[in-house]
Amino acid sequence: MSKEKEAEFKPYHHPAGGWGAAGATAKVLMEQSVLVKGSRGLLSMNQPGGFKCPSCAFPDADHHKKLEFCENGAKALAHEATKARVTRELFEKYTVTELMERSDYWLEMQGRLTEPMRYDPKTDRYVPVAWEDAFALIGQHLQALDSPHQAEFYTSGRTANETAFLYSIFIREFGTNNFPDCSNMCHEPTSRGLMPAIGIGKGTIVLADFEHAEAIFVIGQNTGTNSPRMMTNLVDARKRGVPIVLINPMPERALIRFTEPQDVLQMATFGSTPISSEFVHVRIGGDLAIFKGMMRVLFEAEDAGEAALDMEFINQHTAGLDALRADVMRYSWADITRISGVSEEQIRRIAGIYQKSRATVICYGMGITQHQEGSRLVQQIANLLMLRGNFGKPGAGVAPIRGHSNVQGDRTVGIDEKPTPDYLDRVRDVFGFEPPREHGHHVVEALEAMEAGTAKIFIGMGGNFARAVPDTERSYAAMAKLNLTVGIATKLNRGHLIHGKDALILPVVARSEIIRTAAGEQFVTIEDAMSNVTASRGVFEPVTQDVLPETEIVCRMAMATLPDSKTPWDLYMQDYGLIRDKIAEVYPGIYADFSERIKDPKGFHLDIPPRRRVWRTPNGKANFLLLPGLEVNTPVEDTAMLRLATIRSHDQYNTTIYSNNDRYRGVYNNRLVIFMNRDDMKDRALENGAVIGLETYSDDGYRRYVDGLTVIDYPMPRGAIAGYYPELNPLLPLDYFDEVSGTPAAKSIPVKIVPSVASAVPMRFAG
Ligand SMILES: Nc1nc2c(c(=O)[nH]1)N[C@H]1C(S)=C(S)[C@@H](COP(=O)(O)OP(=O)(O)OC[C@H]3O[C@@H](n4cnc5c(=O)[nH]c(N)nc54)[C@H](O)[C@@H]3O)O[C@H]1N2
């Protein structure tokens, strides 16, 4: 083993971003042998006339920068534009069973999928199949079902609007609302939680609000890794003297100190900007107690005559203040500080920052949504904002920082297992068929149906379902019972190896590549996390002639499945303008004149009614909603219990592992690590490098256990540990989720340490 492959923990003392990021960008382009192609791609990424970054959903800046990309966007692009290819020879060489032995990283590094493949049970190999035959097989399987509800249609959030819209029409015409999607594991608590509170299940800020905010809160979100372009906004805000409050169990490096790779002066002078003015070291799941403490301070200040609440806004626009007040005043500071792990003094200080600011933005990520009460926790953020009228004025609002680049757009155009009657009526009127009315399955329900044998078919539009979902072993077994699995994808992943009796892998044209149809070059559209819709045009030649645009795959699946359909699938598959016209008809309120408006190179904003202080809730008001108590997860009465957050490293994109390093957290060449507080280690007689197993507390008869994990002494709060997703997904029980949204509580798994029987990667610890 070469030295650089040695597993090591070496705390990162430099600011995040800067030359480290610049170096990492060049390295990944070189590794994927795409320095020239990749560099050219970077010039077109997020520029008018170019394509949208395939990585995160953060909006583009106003194109005043020549380059609008980040280190992790460059990684995503390099891995998409890679020279490596998965060809039929690879599948000749390895059986599926042999491929299963390989790591996720190895599978990813095999490169782009190049032709459609079908599983052959006689040889346990994937073999080439003609596109025609693949679609015919899908059609036969779907038609053979007793009920359309026996099929599960997954969507991952990279799918563009045009594709997602047609996919949802096809599936509803087929007859089901079974739309499990990646959002069900992600920001579903935002979609379901904010809706009854403020009448929209999305964020309410636009990018320019960062320029007017007087305070910014970043809660449970690792910005420097997962939406690095947002660092620019935070750096600018700090330079203006805006306080930034960070609430996180991990002192995420980039949020502490950051050098902007695009700031020539900072780069040249090795300068950097301190980001957080206040780092709140919350316990896992302790945010609710903090919010209640903050609200309590505001109520008390108001009573003391300080005008801490925006009473004009509250009287005119909201309902439920008295009940909220009664709830908030019930808790003692002793309980608030015990459960949050944060001192009364610090909570009062950040409440003071909030009270002083005339316009506040609250950003949050998976640290808020992935708890058992994720949806109602999101509502408490809305409460906090409403108390000071932080909706519908410049510089203020709620900012859920979304994941996949078009996950928000997919929901807007119909990927929704709980569609509204109003939407279904419009689909009926525009397309002339009667869509199913009963709600369909989200991710957990889809898995339960597979396990019960009631689901027979799984079709995955992008993503890596098997690997992203909870309860790995159980989910693998459930999926293996299916009659047909279909993976529509750019890259080979484990989801394709966990297959049904019949199985297909269908390769697609990627985001950065040119879509050509009989009607000429086409573009697609994307909605970012701030409701801005823009065009995305690939610039590279498709990886081979044998891959198809995703939209064509949808249309041809539909034609093979619904021979009597009156929907002109063959026209839509050629001319994406026709699809946009239909989107405009189904969504006249937000997408009117779509084809005209999309001509603006900067795109256009979908209407966000709370920005106008309009509330599309049943009572027409913004509602203060209650979450009694201070806990967001069921307490476990055992002092040995630790709360485990499963998180992303700096070198991964969800289930795609770019390398085994996590630079900002100081971890190299090992992903099987557990970050733990020093005193928790002492209590258990563990030292740096100790190897442990973890077991989940659950009473459903399953033993959930992961072994061979190396302990790292890390500034975690007491009782909180963290490790990487997806390796730790076997510990996440399928029925451990937020009831409102169905989102698995991946940030708060109750576990205990058990002796290890496995060997682990030896790890060096540097000072
Ligand atoms: N490079 C890169 N970019 C990505 C992704 C990627 O994998 N790689 N994934 C994309 C996707 S789909 C998504 S959803 C986003 C995810 O982006 P994030 O929301 O940043 O996701 P995570 O890394 O899972 O965890 C977020 C943070 O939650 C904190 N946390 C854990 N528990 C708690 C808690 O109880 N309270 C608080 N306050 N914080 C807590 C963790 O310490 C961590 O800093 O990023 C998107 N962008």
Ligand SMILES: Nc1nc2c(c(=O)[nH]1)N[C@H]1C(S)=C(S)[C@@H](COP(=O)(O)OP(=O)(O)OC[C@H]3O[C@@H](n4cnc5c(=O)[nH]c(N)nc54)[C@H](O)[C@@H]3O)O[C@H]1N2
């Ligand atoms: N324990 C735990 N589990 C989690 C999470 C967690 O924090 N902890 N996070 C959850 C979250 S937030 C999310 S969003 C999910 C992610 O779940 P998914 O979205 O299902 O997973 P990804 O890893 O993003 O999917 C990667 C695959 O997508 C395919 N792909 C990439 N680009 C394209 C494209 O342009 N078109 C097509 N058709 N395919 C493409 C490639 O084949 C690649 O292998 O995981 C969830 N699971």
Ligand SMILES: [Mo]
């Ligand atoms: Mo996500």
